Amino acid sequence: MDLYCNENLVAEIAERNRPMLLKYIEGLVSFSGRVRLTGPQDPETLWSEHIVDCLYSVPLLPPEGNIIDVGTGGGLPGVVWAICRPDLTITLLDSVRKKCKALEELTALLKLENVRIVCSRAEEYALERREHFSLAGARAVxxxxxxxxxxxxxxxxxxxxLAFKGPLYKEEIEPLNGKEKRLGLSAPSVFxxxxxxxxxxxxxxxxxxxCSKEFPRKTGMAERKFWWR
Structure with a gap:
């Protein structure tokens, strides 16, 4: 297993940032009555299934620059990144206005000064911030x-x-078969x-x-007409 996914390293990151991460969980639970930011609502599950999962990606973040969490929802993984890497500027992108409003309040509560929240579709915001970020990531999108x-x-x-995936990722990437070059990308490394x-x-x-100038396409096209076919 690669060093980046070493359990001991993740445990060290978790312990170092535990107070802020627990405060973030408290915020997620407190907002649950107003807007559904995550699936599970109990603190124990939020920690073991969501916070720790996001922590595995922290060692893969760039040494400097701006990064974006697309379809951030309740801020997973973007808020975790912001807590663990205060030296990075994190953009949280989501198209649901209620979630963005809740995130504004939540990140203010956490006093995260390195976070920017944008309410927009990915296809639209990419036109404004084309090739602007050192890393773009998403989880469960x-x-x-x-x-x-x-x-x-x-x-x-x-x-x-960066993408968080389960065991079915092999079935998802098989049809791509090296066609990622059209998007300017290499073949994936798997951790x-x-x-x-x-x-x-x-x-x-x-x-x-x-990336080819044809991307991003108009809203909804990515789901209706796959670029690799």
């Missing part, structure tokens, strides 16, 4: 191929695309880890060349 179309336009040359007895994977693509 959509299938891998569609996700790459959303994320690649955001990433600068030499940057990374496996185990969480609560289940297999998890972090997939990383390097931005090797500019």
């Amino acid at each position: 959509t299938g891998t191929g569609v996700l790459l179309e959303y994320l690649s336009p955001f990433v600068s040359l030499g940057g990374k695309v 496996p880890y185990s969480l609560n007895g289940k297999e998890h994977f972090l997939l990383i693509w390097q931005k090797k060349q500019p």
